[in-house]
Amino acid sequence: MREDDAKDDGWILFEAEGAYADGMFCGAIGDSEGCIRALERAVQIKPDYAPAVLALGSVEYQRERKEEGRKLLFSLLSMLDDASDLVQIIDTAGDFLIERGEYADGLELFQAAAARLPEIGAFHQGAGCCAAHLGHLEEAVAASRRALEIEPGNQKFVNDLGWCLAQSAALHEARAMLERAVALDSSDDLARENLRQCNEIIARRPRGKDR
DSSP states (O other), X not given: OOHHHHHHHHHHHHHHHHHHHHHHHHHHTTOHHHHHHHHHHHHHHOTTOHHHHXXXXXXXXXXXXXXXXXXXXHHGGGGTTTOTTHHHHHHHHHHHHHHHTOHHHHHHHHHHHHHHOTTOHHHHHHHXXXXXXXXXXXXXXXXXXXXXXXXXXXXXXXXXXXXXXXXXXXXXXXXXXXXXXXXXXXXXHHHHHHHHHHHHHHHHSOTTOOO
């Protein structure tokens, strides 16, 4: 790369960062129109500036412009090879889709990310979460198992697999997994509640029906 090109790239990034910062400030003070204009400018200046792409994509979903938002969030996948912080940004994008109840889009995003970087446990965990919400329980369990294989000490992954197993009626394996999750972090209210519900389901089931 020539020195002049490097300077141009640096200036483009500087302008995009400035527009993104303006967008965040406008959002913080409740100026939604100013926020959108600034984020659109940031993405126009530098279409691969991931923080702005994530922010604008999320805003588009919130504005019920789902197709525009989807296009922006999924464009993050093409940037995976270029920036070390993209893993966290894509995980955040997937979490946003889960919070919005956009489970089909979230599943597709996480699966595509996992195909690109199969060693990232969070992508498999996110896919498992979305699959479970969609009722694809075998797929959810398989994805959750893969996440835990990658990060065997991750308490959140242990809990997620335990609950997926409970939903798929593998109750005794689920209980063992959830007991492990609680043992790893006894302050985790979600893990304790999942274990309580699993135990209740087991107690209500006729003998010979458990697995």
